Amino acid sequence: MIERTVKEAILDRLLLLFLIVRTRQKGYNITGDVKLQKLLYKAEERMYLSGYKGLNYNFVRWEHGPFSQEVYVDTEDLTETGFLRRYENAIDVSNKGVQLVEALRETLDKNRKIEQIIDKVINEFGPLKGQRIRAVMYSYPKVGERKTIKKIKKGEFILRKLEDSEENL
Numbered sequence: 001m002i003e004r005t006v007k008e009a010i011l012d013r014l015l016l017l018f019l020i021v022r023t024r025q026k027g028y029n030i031t032g033d034v035k036l037q038k039l040l041y042k043a044e045e046r047m048y049l050s051g052y053k054g055l056n057y058n059f060v061r062w063e064h065g066p067f068s069q070e071v072y073v074d075t076e077d078l079t080e081t082g083f084l085r086r087y088e089n090a091i092d093v094s095n096k097g098v099q100l101v102e103a104l105r106e107t108l109d110k111n112r113k114i115e116q117i118i119d120k121v122i123n124e125f126g127p128l129k130g131q132r133i134r135a136v137m138y139s140y141p142k143v144g145e146r147k148t149i150k151k152i153k154k155g156e157f158i159l160r161k162l163e164d165s166e167e168n169l
Helices: 006-025 033-050 069-080 095-103 105-110 112-125 130-139
Strands: 059-062 065-067 084-087 090-093 157-159
Touching (some): 006 069, 006 090, 006 095, 006 112, 033 065, 033 069, 033 112, 069 084
Antiparallel strands (some): 059 157
16 A cells, blocks of 8 residues: 555545535535545546546445545544534534635635546535445446456455656646
8 A cells, every 4th residue: 555645644634625515515415434435536536547636545445345444544533623523324524624625715726627526526426325326336447447346356456546756737
């Protein structure tokens, strides 16, 4: 596994908060960890394929499709620090988290392409519930291969972070 730098982990957490804020603004909910993992996976996959360095998670094929342990670490830390809140089966951004995203609006606006990718992923997958989004993700191929995620061995890497040298500036 390729470890994230501190800068990458901070960026991941900001983009995770942004994704949840935008999902809510579009009228959708993040109904649990499965949906959050899949939205982040699809956003990072599209950034990776476009050569944009935004999200820096490493995903493996797991029980419910693409999974990143780093997402769990980030959501746990963001919950403990009051930026995220969990209730029943939903994950949402707290007022404190919304304020942070708004405070960084100018920085986010400078990275419009990343915002557009996240918005497209939300538009496409935001309406789906956890089990449906899982099934859809299983039907997609692993990046760079024809084999679908469902046919990949459990624990096998399916997406890694984009290295700085690979970025399409």
